[in-house]
Amino acid sequence: MTAxxxxxxxxxxxxAPLHHVELAEQHGFDTIGLRLLPAAPGTIAYPLHENRVALDTLIRRLDDSPVDVFDLEIIRIGEDFDAAAYVPMLEAGTRLGARAVLVGGDDPDRGRLTDSYAELAQLCAQYGIVASLEFMPWTAVPDAxxxxxxxxxxDGPARSVLVDALHVGRSTTSLDDLAAIPREWLxxxxxxxxxxxxxxxDAELIRHAREERLVPGTGGIDLPAIWATLPEHLPVxxxxxxxxxxxxxxxGPWLDRLAAATRDILAAVPSACH
Structure with missing residues (x-):
């Protein structure tokens, strides 16, 4: 399997984003993800949608690169969610050629969270970007x-579910649950x-997710089994x-190792499983 x-x-x-592009070029990556909004207050982000000069500079750099921007991070849906507040981010994403935005669900009111996601998906569709809802065991969207x-x-073409191997391994998500996700949402x-x-x-789950993930094949998550439930050639x-x-x-060597280990995992996934 290749992807x-x-x-x-x-x-x-x-x-920073400009050097991120350079690293991807040097170490065999096809795409990059950019964090325009912080995952938590006070954490690192690069708000290109608020800096026209930096955004234009990155776009010119990408024009001369084989590397594309795939996804943007992160929109968190909380109790006071306002989809319109993310228009500048999505406008920047369109200029960058982004295809997805990562979405986290934090609102404990499931009905309101569902309505907010639907509103966001409708907005994202206007920009040709999918709203990839990621399940994480400590959030209001704990599993697949x-x-x-x-x-x-x-409704619409922006509906999307994001599968993160770590969250599969540390939630109640089963392989059958992954196989049941509509293919067009992946x-x-x-x-x-x-x-x-x-x-x-939860505190340790979050710390591990943000600081202590392991090289594919060196931990305890059955990665080939997970990928056998996913569409062949799905971007990784x-x-x-x-x-x-x-x-x-x-x-540099670290990124080379991650890319090689990932390719080894993908090569171990039988094509017939897809």
């Missing part, structure tokens, strides 16, 4: 079943491995923050 490889924002979050239930209430998936046993409290974004391992190896 386009993406270098996710979180893997090299300290690297919850994501499917929410996305199924939206636009990319995130690759990494994770330690076993998994943390049992390597989301693998682990600063201790990255510093020990050096950024």
């Amino acid at each position: 386009p490889l993406g270098l996710a924002a979180l893997t090299v979050l300290d690297i 079943k919850a994501a499917v239930e929410i996305v199924s209430q939206a 636009h990319y998936a995130q690759m990494c491995d994770g330690s076993v046993p998994a943390p049992t409290d 974004s390597i989301e693998l923050p682990n600063e201790a391992l990255r510093r020990a190896a050096g950024t």
Whole structure:
């Protein structure tokens, strides 16, 4: 099995977008993800939608590169969600050629969260960008079943569910749940491995997700089995923050290792399973 490889924002979050493109070119990645909005207050983001000069500079750089922008991060749907507030981000995404925006669900009111997602998906469709709802076990969308239930209430071509291997391994999501996601809702998936046993409290789950993911094939998540449930050639974004391992190896060798390990996992997935 082969698939386009993406270098996710979180893997090299300290690297500014221009250098992110350069790293992707040097180490065999086809696409990159950019974090325009922070995942949590005070964390790193590059708000290109608020800086026309920086946005134009990056677009010119991409025009001369084989690397494309695939996804933007992150829209979080909370209790006071206002889809219109994300228009500048989506406008920038269109100029960058982005195909997806990562969405997190934080509103504990399932009905309101579902309505907010549907509104966002309708807005994203106007920009040719899919709204990829990611299930994460500590959020209001804890597993694949919850994501499917929410996305199924939206209309239009922007409906999307994002599968992250770490969250599959650490939620109640089964392989059957993954296989049940409508194929047209899958636009990319995130690759990494994770330690076993998994943390049992939310704080540690979050810390591992943001700081301590493992190289594919070195942890306890059955990655070939997960990918056997997904469409063949589905784009893969390597989301693998682990600063201790990255510093020990050096950024270049580290990215080479991640890309090679991911290709090894994909090669182990029988095409007949798709």
